[in-house]
Amino acid sequence: MRAHRVVLAALAAVSLSACTGEPASSGLRTFDSPQALAEANRVAAEGKQSVTVDLDLATSGKGSCGLRTSDYAATCEISIADAEKVAYVMVPDGIFVRIPDGQAPQPDKPWLKLDPADTRNPLGQAMADVAVHIRDSADIRKALPEGAQLVEKAEEPVNGRTAVRYTAHVTVNGQASVLKLWVDDADLPVKTELKTPVPEGEPVTVTAVFRDWGKPVTITPPTPDQLTTLPTA
DSSP states (O other), rough: OOOHHHHHHHHHHHHHOOOOEOTTTTSSSSSSHHHHHHHHHHHHHHHHHHHHHEOGGGGOOOEEEETTTTTTEEEEEOOTTOOEEEEEETTTTEEEEEOOOSSSSSSTTOOEEEETTTTTTTTHHHHHHHHHHHHHOOOTTTOOOOOOEEEEEEOOOOOTTEEEEEEEEEEEEEEHHHEEEEEOTTEEEEEEEEEEEETTEEEEEEEEEOOOOTTOOOOOOGGGEEEEEEOOO
């Protein structure tokens, strides 16, 4: 679970990007402060209302999330290594996870409602923690860690698009980490990359690719009759 926390804390960091301030040589605006960068990205993202984010979590798997930037509701599918994809739905009034096919005690009730505050069920808490951090990876209101420092900015195309690449020093779980993020001419993130050291191991590199800004996403929470419960401790 600690490795998940490293990755998910990284995800919370990688979602930040934006623009405002001085123009670059091509006319792209740039920022000198993390706060200005975050605010410009927030305004641009909320104006688009939705986005799809493709995540590469290194050895912890891959996934994709469709998000609404008005309330940061999300629908995600995450797979760890070769395991079957796990579906999450996060809305303002609940966090839900779908039990993989064939593993639900009741096949017609494949969904669990998770409560991060339910101390009676450590497994449920852990699953909720994963879901919350995945969702928050696209919430730029929470994205920039305290004390982050922008150390470099340069024009650099990414995925065939003109962009400004920012490099920032951030702290993830007490570890000094390097965040790179690319922002396009509409003040929207195109890609993020976070490299976090792991004690006695290779650094964990998490990437996120932002696409389909403004394309509607469908977020459908399960109905009450589709819900099951985890046994409490």
